Amino acid sequence: MNRKQSSALMQRACRTIPGGVNSPVRAFKGVGGDPVFFDHADGPYLYDVDGNQYIDYIGSWGPMVLGHNHTPTIAAVQQQATKALGFGAPTEAEIELAETIVQRVPSMQQVRMVNSGTEATMSAIRLARGFTGRDLILKFTGCYHGHSDSLLVKAGSGVLTLGLPNSPGVPAELAARTLSLPFNNLDAVAQVFEQYPGEIACIIVEPVAGNMGCIPPKPGYLQGLRDIAHKDGALIIFDEVMTGFRVSPGGAQTLYDIEPDLTTLGKIVGGGLPVGAFGGREEIMQYIAPVGPIYQAGTLSGNPLAMAAGLSTLRHLTTDAYQAIGAATDALVDGLVARAASAGLQVCENRVCGMFSLFFGIDEAAEYDDVAGSNIDQFNAFFHAMLDQGVYLAPSAFEAGFISATHTSEVIQTTLDAAEVAFSKLIAT
Numbered sequence: 517m518n519r520k521q522s523s524a525l526m527q528r529a530c531r532t533i534p535g536g537v538n539s540p541v542r543a544f545k546g547v548g549g550d551p552v553f554f555d556h557a558d559g560p561y562l563y564d565v566d567g568n569q570y571i572d573y574i575g576s577w578g579p580m581v582l583g584h585n586h587t588p589t590i591a592a593v594q595q596q597a598t599k600a601l602g603f604g605a606p607t608e609a610e611i612e613l614a615e616t617i618v619q620r621v622p623s624m625q626q627v628r629m630v631n632s633g634t635e636a637t638m639s640a641i642r643l644a645r646g647f648t649g650r651d652l653i654l655k656f657t658g659c660y661h662g663h664s665d666s667l668l669v670k671a672g673s674g675v676l677t678l679g680l681p682n683s684p685g686v687p688a689e690l691a692a693r694t695l696s697l698p699f700n701n702l703d704a705v706a707q708v709f710e711q712y713p714g715e716i717a718c719i720i721v722e723p724v725a726g727n728m729g730c731i732p733p734k735p736g737y738l739q740g741l742r743d744i745a746h747k748d749g750a751l752i753i754f755d756e757v758m759t760g761f762r763v764s765p766g767g768a769q770t771l772y773d774i775e776p777d778l779t780t781l782g783k784i785v786g787g788g789l790p791v792g793a794f795g796g797r798e799e800i801m802q803y804i805a806p807v808g809p810i811y812q813a814g815t816l817s818g819n820p821l822a823m824a825a826g827l828s829t830l831r832h833l834t835t836d837a838y839q840a841i842g843a844a845t846d847a848l849v850d851g852l853v854a855r856a857a858s859a860g861l862q863v864c865e866n867r868v869c870g871m872f873s874l875f876f877g878i879d880e881a882a883e884y885d886d887v888a889g890s891n892i893d894q895f896n897a898f899f900h901a902m903l904d905q906g907v908y909l910a911p912s913a914f915e916a917g918f919i920s921a922t923h924t925s926e927v928i929q930t931t932l933d934a935a936e937v938a939f940s941k942l943i944a945t
């Protein structure tokens with residue numbers, strides 16, 4: 517597959533943009549080679565600047581859950597664009613999106629819009645600290661909650677892809693207030709609460725981890741976290757920036773039937789435009805300015821174009837859409853595992869409606885150390901073999917794959933045919 521234009525653009529980009537990209541994972545540092553520069557997209561397909569077509573398993577890291585170029589969403593954005601791009605003043609669309617979120621996610625009685633997942637988690641942490649009057653926070657190794665200072669401790673996603681345990685530039689005093697424990701291990705959590713009684717403001721967790729590959733919670737894990745937190749007067753925050761409106765109509769919390777105190781959203785809630793949101797119990801949300809003392813603001817927050825895209829996306833995410841996405845996920849993952857097994861490769865998988873990961877060389881992936889012990893070289897070879905056959909997977913063994921409502925059985929079959937070829941190449945090398 518010829519990608520000359522992409523390579524030329526990467527060289528040009530590196531002169532004026534650090535590393536050529538505006539977010540690190542895009543640079544292909546984890547898998548090697550030059551990133552692909554895209555021109556347009558439709559349904560499950562991406563088209564690069566050299567005219568190559570790919571089946572997309574990233575979906576803009578989640579938002580394109582209805583497929584690219586979703587006609588009603590494009591129309592809604594276009595219609596808003598003819599009226600105004602923004603006011604920096606209230607609009608009805610903000611209420612409509614807030615009402616839609618509150619209706620789908622019952623634990624969110626009130627919600628505040630922001631512009632990214634990073635802003636949502638950063639603000640939710642500030643709120644949890646302000647509400648409880650405590651400074652410590654507890655997160656899990658390999659979970660990613662955006663790039664704000666307090667949350668860049670043992671983080672997932674691009675931080676893992678680049679092999680950076682912690683980032684320079686985060687003051688040690690601040691990092692010391694973030695405790696990090698292995699995911700899916702309740703004993704460790706109970707111990708840390710015994711060690712710091714009355715000092716931990718909140719637990720923040722991805723209810724299905726998606727930034728060290730896809731790792732679902734063990735049965736009872738999320739309930740256990742909530743119980744331990746509440747016993748000590750701490751809050752629990754579900755970071756559903758990835759899982760929100762992906763794994764079920766109300767996110768992971770309705771799928772597993774656990775109500776967190778606060779929830780953060782991003783990705784799908786903006787329908788492809790930059791939106792994040794955080795919300796929760798009214799009693800807690802009333803601490804936010806202008807009603808309460810905890811400051812949080814944003815010039816472009818609730819931007820009308822972004823609200824239009826988010827609202828249209830949520831309106832079209834019907835029960836039928838989730839069924840189709842879940843069935844496509846099962847067909848893909850079952851097919852991948854079967855083909856890997858016939859090729860004699862050791863793999864294991866995790867999946868939760870619309871999210872999946874295939875891990876090479878391990879039996880189980882339940883926490884970060886498992887994924888770190890998987891065969892990353894084999895993943896990277898698989899990634900390139902798929903890319904060269906027109907299948908665009910996330911360019912890192914530490915990222916999940918995403919499926920849209922436009923990934924038909926034909927699209928899945930084409931992917932599986934490519935995987936069969938890719939697996940046979942891995943065996944040959």
Ligand SMILES: *Cc1c(COP(=O)(O)O)cnc(C)c1O
Pocket residue numbers: 631632633634635637660661662663722726727755756757758782783792
């Ligand atoms: C993507 C992601 C974030 C960060 O969102 P941005 O919009 O990239 O700032 C935070 N938490 C989780 C779980 C995510 O997947």
